[in-house]
Amino acid sequence: MVEKDLFQFCGNTKRYIIEAVLINCIRLVANITFSFMFASVLAHFITGVYVFNPKISYILIGLSLLVRQICIRAVTRKNNLVVYEVKQNLRKAIYSKVLSLGSLYQEKMTTQEIVHLGVEGVEQLENYYGSYLTQFYYSFISTFVLFLSLQVTTSTIPLIILKLIDILVIRTPSAS
Numbered sequence: 001m002v003e004k005d006l007f008q009f010c011g012n013t014k015r016y017i018i019e020a021v022l023i024n025c026i027r028l029v030a031n032i033t034f035s036f037m038f039a040s041v042l043a044h045f046i047t048g049v050y051v052f053n054p055k056i057s058y059i060l061i062g063l064s065l066l067v068r069q070i071c072i073r074a075v076t077r078k079n080n081l082v083v084y085e086v087k088q089n090l091r092k093a094i095y096s097k098v099l100s101l102g103s104l105y106q107e108k109m110t111t112q113e114i115v116h117l118g119v120e121g122v123e124q125l126e127n128y129y130g131s132y133l134t135q136f137y138y139s140f141i142s143t144f145v146l147f148l149s150l151q152v153t154t155s156t157i158p159l160i161i162l163k164l165i166d167i168l169v170i171r172t173p174s175a176s
Contacts, residue, residue, distance in 0.1 A: 012085060013081070013082040013085045013086055016078045016079075016081045016082045016085075017078075017082060017133055017134055017137065019078050020075050020078035020079055020082070020134040020138075021134055021137045021138045021141060023071050023074045023075050023078065024071070024075055024134065024138045024142070025138070025141055025142065025145060026067065026071055027067070027068055027071035027072065027075070028142050028145055028146070029145070030063075030064040030065075030067040030068045030071065031064070031068065032145075032146075032149045033060055033063075033064045034060075034061060034064035034065065034068070037052065037056075037057045037058075037060045037061045037064070038061060039051075040052045040057045041054070041057050041058070041061070075134070078134075079131065079134060082133075082134075086125060087122055087125075090118075090121075090122045090125060091118070091122060094114075094118040094122075098114060147161070147162070
């Protein structure tokens with residue numbers, strides 16, 4: 001789930017998360033284009049019938065491969081920017097909290113324990129912000145994009161998938 005309290009440490013990273021999701025959507029469109037054009041070329045080799053103009057198919061295959069690679073690099077860059085900014089914000093918050101406690105914190109924990117917990121927690125949140133959030137939002141958008149792209153080719157398959165979506169739902173055990 002998305003922890004709303006953690007968004008206070010986001011700062012400008014919301015923009016990077018949105019950009020990463022949009023870039024992933026562009027990559028998805030490139031993957032769909034690649035699949036359609038590759039299927040067109042494959043259909044020509046099997047049946048001898050051109051579904052699309054072969055020159056356009058080959059150009060779009062090459063272009064979609066290029067766009068996919070550019071998008072992968074761009075998403076990685078955006079995720080790194082998210083992680084960097086969140087780490088900075090969290091470390092500043094931890095440091096200011098320790099400073100506000102003064103020497104009182106030493107009654108409960110040693111400085112080493114506080115630093116260790118702070119570093120470990122920040123590193124775990126790196127995975128959360130850098131990987132999980134962008135994939136979480138992208139999974140919702142990509143479902144609709146894939147549904148619409150399948151709807152263009154045939155209307156029965158997307159409706160069957162829509163009916164069977166309850167089977168695909170992953171249920172998480174309740175916290176106890």
